Amino acid sequence: MKRRKRKENLKNLIWAKTNGICAKCGRGVEIDKRTIDHFIPKYHGGTDDxxxxxxxxxxxxxxxxxxxxxxxxxxxxxxxxxxxQIRKYVGK
Ligand SMILES: [Zn+2]
Known part of the structure; x- marks a missing residue:
């Protein structure tokens, strides 16, 4: 339960970056269709920064x-x- 809540909070923080629109297609997204993606995929060494x-x-x-x-x-x-911020992250 606690864990789920923390996850929801993170999701809210990330989605606050765009006020609820998808960063790629620019569409307004309903809460249950919102996901968090890694700009640099974990597969390529990206982190949860x-x-x-x-x-x-x-x-x-x-x-x-x-x-x-x-x-x-x-x-x-x-x-x-x-x-x-992403540029800084990528450049490090
Ligand atoms: Zn989209």
Whole structure:
């Protein structure tokens, strides 16, 4: 129960980055279709760092899968502030 709650909180934080729209397709997404995706997939060494977590709808998440994408391709609807964070994360 506790664990689930923590997960929900994280999801809210990530989705607050875009105010509830998908970072890739820009559509407003209902709560039960919201997912969190890793910009750099875990498969490619990405971590659970907040900067690496982006809000994607289920469809975009599925389409992205574990591919590496450019910021422009992956999150055109993300605010500049968060884009900068991703750049920093990628550059480290
Ligand atoms: Zn989407």
């Amino acid at each position: 907040m900067r690496n977590l982006i809000p994607l709808c289920k469809a975009c998440n599925r389409a992205k899968s574990s591919r590496l994408m450019s910021i422009e391709e992956c999150c055109p609807f993300l605010d500049e502030e968060y884009i900068k």
